[in-house]
Structures are given as structure tokens and as C-alpha cells.
Amino acid sequence: MELVFIHGWGVTNTDTYGQLPQALIKLMTPENQFTVNHIHLGRYISFDDEVRLEDLAIAFNRARLDLLGEKPFAVVTHSTGAPVMRQWLQMYFAEIGNNICPLTHLIMLAPANHGSALAQLGKSRVSRIKSFFAGVEPGQGILDWLELGSDGQHQLNRQWLEYAGGTGMPLPFVLTGESIDKQFYDYLNSYTAESGSDGVVRVAAANLNFSYLLFEQSLQTITGFDAVNIAQLALVKHVQPNYKTAFEVLSNTSHSGSSKGIMGSVSKRNASKKQVAQRIIQCLAVANESQYQLLATLMQNSLLGKRRFRGCMLVIRVVDDAGLAVKDFDIIWLSGDEFTPDQFAKGFLVDKQKNQTNNHVMTFYFDADKLFKVQQGKIGFRVIPRPDKGVCYYREAEYHSDAKQVQALLQADQTTMVDVVLQRHISRRTFTLVDPKAGGDFSHLVDEQ
Numbered sequence: 001m002e003l004v005f006i007h008g009w010g011v012t013n014t015d016t017y018g019q020l021p022q023a024l025i026k027l028m029t030p031e032n033q034f035t036v037n038h039i040h041l042g043r044y045i046s047f048d049d050e051v052r053l054e055d056l057a058i059a060f061n062r063a064r065l066d067l068l069g070e071k072p073f074a075v076v077t078h079s080t081g082a083p084v085m086r087q088w089l090q091m092y093f094a095e096i097g098n099n100i101c102p103l104t105h106l107i108m109l110a111p112a113n114h115g116s117a118l119a120q121l122g123k124s125r126v127s128r129i130k131s132f133f134a135g136v137e138p139g140q141g142i143l144d145w146l147e148l149g150s151d152g153q154h155q156l157n158r159q160w161l162e163y164a165g166g167t168g169m170p171l172p173f174v175l176t177g178e179s180i181d182k183q184f185y186d187y188l189n190s191y192t193a194e195s196g197s198d199g200v201v202r203v204a205a206a207n208l209n210f211s212y213l214l215f216e217q218s219l220q221t222i223t224g225f226d227a228v229n230i231a232q233l234a235l236v237k238h239v240q241p242n243y244k245t246a247f248e249v250l251s252n253t254s255h256s257g258s259s260k261g262i263m264g265s266v267s268k269r270n271a272s273k274k275q276v277a278q279r280i281i282q283c284l285a286v287a288n289e290s291q292y293q294l295l296a297t298l299m300q301n302s303l304l305g306k307r308r309f310r311g312c313m314l315v316i317r318v319v320d321d322a323g324l325a326v327k328d329f330d331i332i333w334l335s336g337d338e339f340t341p342d343q344f345a346k347g348f349l350v351d352k353q354k355n356q357t358n359n360h361v362m363t364f365y366f367d368a369d370k371l372f373k374v375q376q377g378k379i380g381f382r383v384i385p386r387p388d389k390g391v392c393y394y395r396e397a398e399y400h401s402d403a404k405q406v407q408a409l410l411q412a413d414q415t416t417m418v419d420v421v422l423q424r425h426i427s428r429r430t431f432t433l434v435d436p437k438a439g440g441d442f443s444h445l446v447d448e449q
Contacts, residue, residue, distance in 0.1 A: 001034050001035060001036050001037060001072065001073070001074055001104070001284070002036075002037060002038050002040065002068055002071055002072070002073035002074070003021075003024075003036045003038070003039050003040070003073070003074050003075075003076065003284075004039075004040045004042060004064075004073055004074070004075045004076070005017050005020070005021060005039070005040070005041050005042055005075075005076050005077075005078075006042040006044075006060075006075055006076070006077045006078070006081035006084060006085060007042060007043075007044075007078055007079075007081055008077075008078045008079025008080045008081055008110075008112075009046045009079060009080035009112075009142050009143075009146065011046070012047065014041045014043060016078075016263075016264070017041055017263065018258070018261075018263055018264045018265075018266060018267070019266060019267045019268050020076075020263050020264075020266045020277070021039045021041070022268050023266045023267060023268050023270075023271035023274070023277050024036070024039075024271070024277060024280060024281065025039070026268050026271050027271050027272065027277060027278070027281050028281065032281070032284075032285055034284055034285055034287075036284075040067065040068075042060075042063075042081070044056050044059060044060070044084070045139075046080065046139050046142045047139045048139045048141075049139045049140040049141055050139070050141060051139050051141050051142060052141045052142070052145070053083060053084060053087050053141075053142065053145050053152055054087060054091070055141075056084045056087070056142075057084060057087040057088040057090075057091050057092075058091070060084060060085075060088050061088060061091075061092060064102075068102070070102055071102060072102050072103075072104050073102060073103060073104065074103070074104050074105035074106075074107070074170075074284055075103060075105070075106055075107065075170075076107045076109065076280060077106070077107070077108050077109060077111060078109045078110060078111075078262070078263050079109075079110055079111065079112050079200070079201065079255070080111075080112050080142065080146065081108075081111075082106075082108035082111030082112065082113055082174075083111070083112060083113060083145070083152075083153075083156065085103075085106055085108075086106075086113070086156060086160065087156060089101065089103070089106075089169075089170070090156060090159050093169070094159065100167075100168040101168055101169055101170060103170040104170055104171065105170055105171050105173070105283060105284055105286070106170040106171070106172045106173070107173045107175070107280055107283050107284070108172070108173065108174045108175070108206075108208075109175050109176070109262045109263055109276065110175075110176045110177060110198055110200070110201050110206060110255050110262050110263075111174060111176070111201070111206050111208075112146055112200075112201045112205060112206070113153075113157070113174075113205060113206055113207070113208055114148070114153055114157065114202075114204070114205035114206075114207075114210070114313065114315070114415045115145075115146045115147060115148045115149070115150060115153050115205055116146050116148070116200055116201050116202075116205065117148060117191045117194065117197075117202065117351065117353060117363075117365075118191050118192070118200060119143050119144075119146035119147040119148070120147050120148065120353055120355075120356060121191075144357060147355055147356065147357065148205075148315065148353050148355060148361075148363040149315050149317070149353075149354075149355035149358060149361035149362065149363050150355065150357070150358065150361075151357075151358060153315075154315075154317065154361075154417065157210065157417060158212065158417070160208060160241065161212055161239050161240070161241050161242065162242060163241065163242060163243050164242050164243060165242075165243035165289075166243075166289065171246075171283075171286055171292050172208065172243075172245045172246070173245070173246045173247075173279075173283045173299075174206055174207060174208055174245055174246065174247045174248070175248050175250055175262065175276055175279055175280075176198060176201065176203055176206040176207075176248075176249060176250065176253075176262070177198040177249065177250050177251075177252075177253025177254055177255065177260070177262050178196055178197065178198060178203050178249055178253070178307075178308070178309070179198065179251070179252050179253055179254045179260055180192070180193045180197075180198075180199050180254060181199060181254040181256075181257045181259055181260045181261070194350075194351070195308070195309040195311065195350065195367075196309045196310065196311030196350075196365075196413075197311075198253065198254045198255040198262070199254050199255045199256075200255035200256070201255060202311060202313060202365065203249055203310075203311060203413050204311050204312055204313040204365075204413055204414055204415050205313060205415060207245075207247050207413055207414050207415065208241070208245040208247070209240075209241060209244055209245055209247055209411075209414055210240075210241070210414050210415040210416065210417065211238065211239065211240045211241075211409075211411070211414070211416050211417070212237070212238075212239040212240075212416075212417045212418075212419075213235060213237065213238055213239075213409065213416060213417070213418045213419070214235070214236050214237035214238075214418075214419045214421070215233040215234065215235055215236070215399055215418065215419070215420045215421065216233070216234055216236050216421045217231050217232070217233055217234075217321075217395070217397045217420075217421060217422045217423045218231065218232050218233070218234045219231075220232045220234075222398060222400065224339075224382065224396075224398050225334060225338060225339055225340040225341065225382075230382070230395065230396045230397060230398055231395045231396065231397040231398075231423075232397065232398065232399075232400075233383070233397045233398060233399035233420065234399075235399065235401075238409070244296065245296075246283075246292065246295060246296035246299050246300075247296075247299060247300070247303075247413075248279065248299035248300075248302055248303065249302070249303060249307075249413070250262065250275050250276055250279075251275065253265075253275075253276065262276055263276075279299075282295055283295065303413070309367065310367075310368040310369055310412035310413055311350065311365055311366060311367065311368055311412070311413070312365075312366050312368045312371065312410050312411060312412055312413070312414055312415070312416070313363060313364070313365050313366075313414075313415040313416070314363065314364045314366070314410070314415070314416045314418055315361065315362075315363045315415060315416070315417050315418065316331065316361065316362050316363070316364070316418040316419075316420060317358075317360055317361045317417075317418065317419050317420065318360050318361075318362075318383060318385065318420045318422065319360060319419065319420070319421055319422070320394070320421070320422050320423065320424040321421055321422070321423050321424060322424060324424075325358070325359065325360035326360050326385050326394065326422055327359035327360050328359075328385065328386040328387075329360075329362075329383055329384060329385040329386065330383075330384040331362065331364075331381055331382065331383055331384070332381065332382045332384065333349070333364075333379075333380075333381050334379070334380035334381055334382060334398070334400070335374035335375060335378055335379055335380065335406075336374060336375040336376065336378060337375060337376055337378065339378065339380045339398070339400050343374060343375055344370070344371070344374065345367075345370040345371075345373055346370075347367060347370060348366055348367050348370040348371050349364065349365075349366060349367075350365045350366060350367055351364075351365040352364045352365070353365075366410070368410070368411075368412035368413070369412070371406065371410065372406055372407055372410075372412075374406055376403045376404065377401075377403055377404035377405060377406045377407065378400070378401055378402070378403055378404075378405065378406065379401045379405065379406040379409065379410070380398060380399050380400040380401060381398070381399055382396060382397070382398045383396065383397050383398075383420055383422065384396050385422055390446075391426070391427045391429070391430050391446060392424060392425065392426050392427070392430065393424075393425050394422050394423070394424060394425065395422075395423070395425065397420075397422060429445045
């Protein structure tokens with residue numbers, strides 16, 4: 001087996017891998033069902049503004065062919081290394097056919113699969129957060145991808161829903177942490193100590209077990225919480241991944257650093273005691289689907305222990321029926337029998353962030369345990385779009401779930417991708433054809449809508 005390590009974003013030195021590669025070699029025993037012939041340390045440039053995720057996927061493929069040809073290989077990634085490899089898979093092996101993928105195992109450590117809340121801060125501020133950049137400014141192209149709700153994430157994750165796994169495709173594993181290393185806390189940015197994250201990536205953003213919901217505005221109306229009849233949002237699609245990815249949250253593990261870092265804290269001396277190192281060895285030893293399911297179950301059972309905080313993330317994109325972005329809107333969350341906004345437990349909403357490039361995308365971060373306590377398990381939301389009057393406008397719309405449906409739509413430690421499609425109302429007077437005798441000034445039509 002050839003083993004390749006791929007680092008995260010903004011890295012400029014292979015020292016970032018620490019002693020993890022050597023520690024894994026030390027843990028390998030004659031009882032292991034695999035042998036690592038060579039370890040290769042990836043180096044890629046992510047601090048140039050022009051570099052995009054697709055560029056890195058293409059560059060990786062060239063480097064892979066130059067060094068390995070078509071030899072089978074396994075990969076251990078950290079942070080943004082996971083999206084790089086998933087983009088490579090999508091670009092080169094989405095249509096398998098007779099072309100068997102040479103990647104056998106994809107082991108993702110603290111992967112930013114659904115981005116990072118830190119990315120919105122901008123590269124100059126982010127570069128000052130010493131937990132993972134050490135003063136190096138990351139490239140804007142990669143930072144744009146990492147911002148919550150980016151088009152790149154939406155495209156790659158929608159495609160991942162169709163990932164079938166099985167013969168000819170790699171076995172995916174996600175290992176992440178939820179501890180904060182106070183050594184790297186940034187007092188100017190609370191995201192570095194956010195509950196349910198490792199200081200950089202939220203647990204819910206790392207997890208590749210997620211869902212997609214599509215809501216469309218219908219012609220039917222419902223009575224909203226303020227007793228006003230408004231348009232109804234209908235849930236027309238609920239999609240979950242074809243393939244359930246093995247996922248685990250490791251204790252006492254942060255994103256980076258030599259104390260708790262998921263990669264940087266592992267050494268040859270402590271390897272036998274490090275949960276992440278032991279788990280990587282187990283992942284590499286998986287040789288077939290039945291073994292994969294056994295290990296995935298073991299990893300899932302580890303989540304049943306006592307947890308300090310469980311978050312869930314919603315990424316909501318609002319477009320109209322022509323597929324164009326609705327950039328000005330508000331969202332109000334509703335619950336209870338009457339679907340009102342005042343029935344949630346205090347602190348249920350931890351954070352919300354609007355994408356700076358895609359103004360039609362907003363990400364919400366919830367305390368899952370508080371959210372799931374809503375009365376009768378009913379959840380809803382109202383979209384208030386603008387403009388709401390004039391020649392071309394939108395109408396407010398609400399969704400009301402059935403009873404006990406909140407945990408069917410939202411899951412702890414997971415992300416839910418949501419598309420909301422609104423009808424754009426265009427006045428008949430926007431374009432009219434008249435007889436030449438009826439011509440003349442028609443500016444007054446705007447005031448007659």
C-alpha cells in the first residue's frame with residue numbers, strides 16, 4: 001500500500017504533518033492485514049489568490065500519475081485536504097464504468113467538508129489566528145470555497161449525495177474533534193472557541209452524513225403566526241446520501257497544535273495511546289464492505305457517550321422559480337402547535353452567517369438538544385423576501401412540519417442543505433402591447449401596480 005498525506009489550507013511546510021506518519025509506521029505489526037511500502041507527503045499551494053479547489057484536484061492528479069502511475073494508494077487528509085480529494089474523485093471518477101479508482105481508503109481528519117465559520121473573517125484576519133496559519137495569508141480562491149454556503153460546497157456536496165461506494169471506489173472515514181486548545185484561542189474571534197467545533201471546523205461541518213431538502217412556494221395559503229394568510233412552502237424533496245460514511249468524534253481533540261491537535265499531537269512516543277492513530281490503523285486495515293460496516297458501527301457507537309454539546313447546521317439558499325438568487329430576505333424560525341417564534345428554548349440558535357459572495361445563502365447553527373425539545377416536535381420557518389411590492393416582487397412564505405418531524409429533518413452533528421424556491425410575481429403591466437394611437441408616456445403604470 002502507498003500512503004499519501006495531504007495537508008490543510010494555508011500550509012507552507014511539511015512539518016505540519018508532525019510525527020503522525022512515523023507514528024503509524026511504529027504501530028504497524030505483523031498482525032496488520034496490510035503493509036505500507038512508501039509514505040508520501042503532499043505539498044500544494046493554497047496561499048495564492050488564483051488557486052481554486054479544481055486547480056488543486058488537477059494538480060494532484062498530475063502529481064499522482066508522475067509518482068504512482070495507476071498504483072493503488074490510500075490517503076490521510078487534514079482539514080481542506082478532504083475537499084481537495086473529494087473534488088479529485090468527482091472530476092476523475094464520478095463516472096466509474098471500467099475505470100477503477102486507484103484510491104482505496106480516504107481517511108479525513110477534521111475535514112472542512114461543509115466549510116468553516118472562520119473563513120468569512122477574510123484572509124488578513126484569518127492569517128493572524130495562529131492555531132493553523134502561523135501568520136501566512138491563505139489564498140482568496142480557497143478561502144471563498146471554505147466560506148459557509150459557498151457555491152463550491154453546494155456543488156460538491158450535492159454530488160456526494162449520489163456517491164455509491166462499493167467496488168472500485170474508496171472507503172471514506174471521517175474523524176474529527178470537539179475540544180478547544182486554549183493555547184490557540186483568539187480573544188478577538190469567538191469562533192475559535194465555539195461549542196461543537198475543534199476551534200476551526202464544526203463537527204456538523206465535518207460530517208459527510210447530511211441531507212438535502214427542497215422547498216417550493218405553492219399556490220396554497222396558510223395562516224401564519226400573526227394571523228395573516230401567506231403562501232405555503234411545500235417540502236418536495238428530502239434526500240440523504242446513498243452511502244453512509246463512517247464517522248467519529250474523538251475526545252480531547254482539537255484542530256491543530258502539539259497538545260490536542262488531531263494530527264500535530266501524535267508522536268512516535270505516544271502513538272500507542274493516541275485514539276486517532278489507533279483508529280487510522282484500523283481504517284487502513286479494512287479490506288471489504290462487511291469490515292467497513294463493522295468499523296463504522298463501532299465508530300458510531302462511540303458517539304453515544306456523554307457529549308458536552310451537539311450542534312446541527314442548516315445552509316439555506318433562496319432562489320426564485322427562474323433559478324435566480326433572492327439576495328434580500330429574512331428567516332424567522334417557528335415551532336409548537338401554533339408555529340410561533342417564541343416557543344424555542346433560550347439559546348437554541350447559536351450563530352447565523354450570510355455568505356458574503358452569495359447573498360442568497362444563509363447558514364444557521366443550532367444547539368441540537370435545545371432545538372429537539374420543541375413542542376410536539378413541530379418545526380417551521382418563514383421566509384420574508386424583498387422586494388415585496390412593485391412591478392416585480394415576492395410573497396412571504398411559511399413551512400409547517402408535521403408532528404414529531406423535527407428530528408427527521410434535522411440531525412445532531414450533521415448539516416442540512418436547504419433550497420427554497422419562491423415564485424417571482426411579475427405584473428401584467430410590466431410589458432404590454434398597444435395600438436399606436438394609444439402610445440405616449442407610460443411611466444404612470446409603475447404607480448398603478
